[in-house]
Amino acid sequence: MNVPPQHDEEEVHLFVERMAMAFADVGFPRMAARVLFTVMSADDPLTAGEIAGRLGVSAAAVSGAVRYLTQFAMLVREPVKGSRSDRYRMPDNPWYEATITKTTIYKNFIDIAAGGVDALHGRNTPAGERVAEMRDFFLFVQEELESLGDRWRARRAATGHGGPAGG
Amino acid sequence: MNVPPQHDEEEVHLFVERMAMAFADVGFPRMAARVLFTVMSADDPLTAGEIAGRLGVSAAAVSGAVRYLTQFAMLVREPVKGSRSDRYRMPDNPWYEATITKTTIYKNFIDIAAGGVDALHGRNTPAGERVAEMRDFFLFVQEELESLGDRWRARRAATGHGGPAGG
């Protein structure tokens, strides 16, 4: 007595696994990615049990994954009164935007590189010049990324997607 | 009979290890990163043996790392005639620029997400709409990154760094 499949389940699951692997390849926790895209590709919120069922993994694995994901607000937990099980859904604010524009990684690179420039006596030596240029480049990228979110929202508003105020 | 240290060795080595760890944290092979920044922070090209010595690792580890790095032109091998040992140096073209603007990662995301949109019947369902928006965002980022290299070079030319024609 399942609801009739609104989507081609096999195709959707293929998307989930492929996208998860692509994320895992760039350092994202594997199981967390699988859970994330499982919820993303569901029309309605899912319980932990449903997620485990769709992925064919243990409840323990789902528990760990949702803990990781909710930590960064990539997933929202919705307690359902009258039921023991919570439901999980995607947040309204696009997590990927926040993820990409979160420039803490570059901030770290810049700080460390700056220390290197000092140790190498500034731009007065070949090595110092090289490291200084790398630092400046990362600084540039960081600045660009900071404004990228604004540019994206402006463009989205122009094309009509996302709407003026999500309701 | 080493050359007198032109830089504070300890400080420089600290930079190498810290930068390498920062790169390793975002998925870059650990040893490759250590080798890369060791060469970067040296005024003159180094042999594999010198790299191994500075890092205190085996020759085998260096061998694997340089193979990885030269594959993507992040490191240049210079055979030295009259000697058995090659030397390694940083390439003239900044590898980090190419690395950041290489958008194959996003291309992959976009392709997979596009498949997901198809499987979810386009924007006609909540799930399809979500995935479509993610796809569009990554598409936007990819476009932005493609022009980022140009903007960086323009800025660098304006500030005088990098010179009109290196070397």
Added chain:
DNA sequence: CGCTTGTTTCACAAACTTGTGAAGACTGTA
């Protein structure tokens, strides 16, 4: 109040990653 259903925690096992030592290959020198 205790049973039932669903989630979380924890110790462990399987798999993967990564660097080492040793042996082999290549190249220049006598």
Added chain:
DNA sequence: TACAGTCTTCACAAGTTTGTGAAACAAGCG
């Protein structure tokens, strides 16, 4: 041709990550 120095390859070991099963825990329902 024999030798010495340097790099490369390979099997293995140490460390890390990751998901599982089992048991504890929490909350509705009879």
